[in-house]
Amino acid sequence: MQVEKALIVGGGIGGLTAGIALRAKGIGVEIIERDPEWTVYGVGIIQQMNVIRAMDALGVLDDYLSYAQGFDKTTLFVGPQGHKEAEFEAPRLAGPQYPSNAGILRRDLQKVLADKVTAVGATVRLGVTVEEMEDDGDGVDVTFSDGTTGRYDIVVGADGVFSATRRMILPDAPTPRYTGQWVWRYNLPRPDTLDGIHIFAGPCNAGLVPMNEELIYMFVLSEEPEDYRLPREGAAATMRERAARMAPPQIKAWLDHITADDEVVARPLEVILLEGDWHKGRVVLLGDAVHAATPHLAQGAGMAIEDGLVLADEIGKGDTPQDVFAAYRKRRLPRVSHVAKTSILIGEAQMGKVPPVDVGKLNGQTMAMMAEPI
Numbered sequence: 001m002q003v004e005k006a007l008i009v010g011g012g013i014g015g016l017t018a019g020i021a022l023r024a025k026g027i028g029v030e031i032i033e034r035d036p037e038w039t040v041y042g043v044g045i046i047q048q049m050n051v052i053r054a055m056d057a058l059g060v061l062d063d064y065l066s067y068a069q070g071f072d073k074t075t076l077f078v079g080p081q082g083h084k085e086a087e088f089e090a091p092r093l094a095g096p097q098y099p100s101n102a103g104i105l106r107r108d109l110q111k112v113l114a115d116k117v118t119a120v121g122a123t124v125r126l127g128v129t130v131e132e133m134e135d136d137g138d139g140v141d142v143t144f145s146d147g148t149t150g151r152y153d154i155v156v157g158a159d160g161v162f163s164a165t166r167r168m169i170l171p172d173a174p175t176p177r178y179t180g181q182w183v184w185r186y187n188l189p190r191p192d193t194l195d196g197i198h199i200f201a202g203p204c205n206a207g208l209v210p211m212n213e214e215l216i217y218m219f220v221l222s223e224e225p226e227d228y229r230l231p232r233e234g235a236a237a238t239m240r241e242r243a244a245r246m247a248p249p250q251i252k253a254w255l256d257h258i259t260a261d262d263e264v265v266a267r268p269l270e271v272i273l274l275e276g277d278w279h280k281g282r283v284v285l286l287g288d289a290v291h292a293a294t295p296h297l298a299q300g301a302g303m304a305i306e307d308g309l310v311l312a313d314e315i316g317k318g319d320t321p322q323d324v325f326a327a328y329r330k331r332r333l334p335r336v337s338h339v340a341k342t343s344i345l346i347g348e349a350q351m352g353k354v355p356p357v358d359v360g361k362l363n364g365q366t367m368a369m370m371a372e373p374i
């Protein structure tokens with residue numbers, strides 16, 4: 001299929017990485033981002049071996065690792081006393097000179113990707129959304145919220161779990177659903193002893209993740225009713241209370257550090273998985289717009305990043321939008337369904353909605369799958 005110009009809706013992790021991947025194929029890229037400030041919240045993200053490999057494929061790995069904390073090991077602790085259950089050493093998929101996994105501040109990740117996408121010639125417009133789209137079979141005419149217009153060979157909806165692009169092209173698609181859990185995150189000073197991610201499973205689901213030489217972040221999950229709202233005032237005390245409920249000593253040891261209401265990043269977990277089409281005509285979706293998982297396997301962003309690489313790869317192969325987008329979805333569906341369904345299953349087991357699961361085994365299976373080529 002001939003694609004000279006693509007519009008990407010959404011300047012998040014999926015949109016930026018898709019932009020880099022499409023530029024590498026010589027395609028002109030315009031990105032629009034709804035948020036005029038392009039705000040990214042201040043905690044970090046876990047990026048596993050398949051993401052390190054993808055960062056290499058995108059040509060940003062060295063820059064990325066200059067901000068990140070690389071590591072090879074993930075340690076799993078279980079039970080109220082935080083008993084060490086298993087240690088996984090992931091393969092170094094980008095080569096022996098690079099770590100298997102990394103933790104990074106989300107702001108730093110965005111900077112690396114935004115610098116790269118503009119360096120390779122994409123344009124990014126902030127504070128802009130799509131008002132209308134008209135696909136006439138040969139191209140898509142778009143009217144933007146700032147009154148400007150444009151015509152594109154394809155439009156890529158990378159606008160997250162509440163995607164407006166999805167609503168426009170697939171109005172009958174499933175809508176996001178709340179799983180019953182919230183996640184609470186907070187940055188902490190880095191102790192010398194944290195040599196990789198520490199995950200705590202069992203009655204409390206929590207973790208400690210190194211992000212750079214100075215900082216780690218803690219996450220803790222809690223079960224909350226559907227209508228739960230968190231007042232900003234008192235957020236730190238609420239997070240301490242949630243973490244103290246069932247946390248093992250390794251998490252409780254940090255609770256006195258959680259003092260600033262403004263630094264608590266807390267949100268409900270909302271999920272979606274589109275098992276039907278991911279496109280209509282010349283408009284296609286990627287990332288959380290089609291498969292938002294819970295963070296139990298820390299693979300949501302990884303799946304969004306891989307989507308962009310596969311989409312760019314398939315554009316060179318098929319003759320029509322239908323061929324290309326169907327092939328793209330077919331390649332992606334097994335991996336993203338595994339991540340979405342397994343993450344949700346772990347959360348449901350934690351809440352007692354389904355029988356207990358072997359988190360170590362599920363993590364092992366996921367790692368083996370993620371190490372496979374995309």
Ligand SMILES: Cc1cc2nc3c(=O)[nH]c(=O)nc-3n(C[C@H](O)[C@H](O)[C@H](O)COP(=O)(O)OP(=O)(O)OC[C@H]3O[C@@H](n4cnc5c(N)ncnc54)[C@H](O)[C@@H]3O)c2cc1C
Binds near residue numbers: 032158164286299
């Ligand atoms: C608590 C939590 C922890 C997580 N931890 C991890 C982790 O450790 N590792 C991991 O791999 N993944 C993790 N994830 C998942 C990861 O954050 C997402 O999968 C990833 O951000 C998806 O990227 P995306 O670009 O598809 O969507 P988003 O990151 O949501 O980006 C969408 C972008 O589109 C913009 N936008 C929205 N609507 C419009 C519109 N109408 N017009 C223009 N722009 C628009 C938004 O402002 C945003 O910038 C976590 C998720 C949660 C909720």
